Amino acid sequence: MKDKLVDAIVNLMADAVIDLPRDVEDALKKAMENEEEPARTQLIAILKNIELARQQKKPMCQDTGTPTFYVKVGVNFPYRDLIKDAIVEGVRKATKEVPLRPNAVDVLSGKNSRDNTGRYIPYINWELVDGDECIITVMPKGGGSENMSTLKMLKPGVGLKGVKKFVLEWMVEAAGNPCPPTVVGVGIGGGADIAMKLAKKALLRKVGERHKEKEIAEMEEELLKAINSTGIGAMGLGGKTTVMDVHVEIAHRHPASLPVAIAVQCWANRRKSIKIDREGRIWNID
Amino acid sequence: MEYRLNLPVSEEEILKIKAGDVVYITGIVVTARDEAHKKAIELYDEGKELPVDFSKVAVFHCGPIVRKEGDEWKVVAAGPTTSSRMEIFEYDFIKRFGTRIIIGKGGMGDKTARACKEFKAIYAAFTGGAAVLAANAIKKVKDVYWLDELGMPEALWVFEVENFGPLTVTIDAHGRNLTEEVKQKAREIADKIEF
Numbered sequence: 001m002k003d004k005l006v007d008a009i010v011n012l013m014a015d016a017v018i019d020l021p022r023d024v025e026d027a028l029k030k031a032m033e034n035e036e037e038p039a040r041t042q043l044i045a046i047l048k049n050i051e052l053a054r055q056q057k058k059p060m061c062q063d064t065g066t067p068t069f070y071v072k073v074g075v076n077f078p079y080r081d082l083i084k085d086a087i088v089e090g091v092r093k094a095t096k097e098v099p100l101r102p103n104a105v106d107v108l109s110g111k112n113s114r115d116n117t118g119r120y121i122p123y124i125n126w127e128l129v130d131g132d133e134c135i136i137t138v139m140p141k142g143g144g145s146e147n148m149s150t151l152k153m154l155k156p157g158v159g160l161k162g163v164k165k166f167v168l169e170w171m172v173e174a175a176g177n178p179c180p181p182t183v184v185g186v187g188i189g190g191g192a193d194i195a196m197k198l199a200k201k202a203l204l205r206k207v208g209e210r211h212k213e214k215e216i217a218e219m220e221e222e223l224l225k226a227i228n229s230t231g232i233g234a235m236g237l238g239g240k241t242t243v244m245d246v247h248v249e250i251a252h253r254h255p256a257s258l259p260v261a262i263a264v265q266c267w268a269n270r271r272k273s274i275k276i277d278r279e280g281r282i283w284n285i286d
Numbered sequence: 287m288e289y290r291l292n293l294p295v296s297e298e299e300i301l302k303i304k305a306g307d308v309v310y311i312t313g314i315v316v317t318a319r320d321e322a323h324k325k326a327i328e329l330y331d332e333g334k335e336l337p338v339d340f341s342k343v344a345v346f347h348c349g350p351i352v353r354k355e356g357d358e359w360k361v362v363a364a365g366p367t368t369s370s371r372m373e374i375f376e377y378d379f380i381k382r383f384g385t386r387i388i389i390g391k392g393g394m395g396d397k398t399a400r401a402c403k404e405f406k407a408i409y410a411a412f413t414g415g416a417a418v419l420a421a422n423a424i425k426k427v428k429d430v431y432w433l434d435e436l437g438m439p440e441a442l443w444v445f446e447v448e449n450f451g452p453l454t455v456t457i458d459a460h461g462r463n464l465t466e467e468v469k470q471k472a473r474e475i476a477d478k479i480e481f
Contacts, residue, residue, distance in 0.1 A: 235414055268415045
């Protein structure tokens, strides 16, 4: 079973870096149709690149990211003990076979491990759920967009207005750096760590999918409109679509704190999932 | 305007190009990121010899994926990396080496724009993330330097390219900086938004 899981991880990584999800591609197409020069040229190049990556089975971007996993494991899933090792080995194998760019550098020595593994890397976010199945999602997160992440502990007195202002101003300063059109994840509340976890997890939501709660969905729409009105545009060259979507998640906060975390995902909004059942059967899921 | 340039380019050719123009280049392109910029400047200041003449090539902010097939390196994916990280080096780099074309993504700041004006150079953006498109324009890996020391993303990769582009010029040799103009306008719009 371990070998089967390792191969499934290799395929999952390959699929994620080569084949962009359709909802993202559709959003980029819509942006292109709606755009003028010089942003139009950028979006045409992006769409052509997505197609070439699929045809030639090559990673769409040379930055194949930090391998970040989200694992939902059922309490009765029989292969719980194999998952971690399978992910680490799968990443190592995928680095050679796909190939991926080696992106894990030792903080102390500055040396690249050359296989995308190292201290805490690949990183696995675990979630224990009911049942006997397991869902593994990979988000290969590029460095350029990751560098545009931020966290601010706002004074609660500034309220949600202050939160929105902060997000807007931050995305203006980020400008062309995170490879727009981007998807923005915003985590509000909790503590510093919880806000950032929520912001990043929000990136897994499909483009165009609104939060279930009306008030949060409205905040997402409002931010989306505000950021796009600034005209940063594709690659920061000026244009109508700076962000494809904004996803907000919230947690209850401490009375004295109002943490706001922002995670930015480049246009190459890569995410892929598989489901494994108790018999060890594996499916790709959307 | 659209230009097809053969490297090396002259000062006259560079002066013709304006911010907003699109260029395609043919010739030698060398990758350099943070570490390579730092090392090149250090070696120059110590009076040591460099493996590449940066005045004749275009410098590309890029950390590619390359794969060895037999004795030859093949480029798998090679889009640009975020240029703003090189802002702290680029003035000193252009001043020392006389590089005329810098390629990256996301735009660069005032200091680089000043170098482009003073030393007659341009900065052009390749579409971020368009790594397969870029790889298709790279005909050959001629050489690689500093690979063992700096690793695959940071090494100096010497590429022979043909019609490499589209590259959108965002900083010209006349002092215009397109992405900074866009950002300044965006700041003014954002300031007026009330939630």
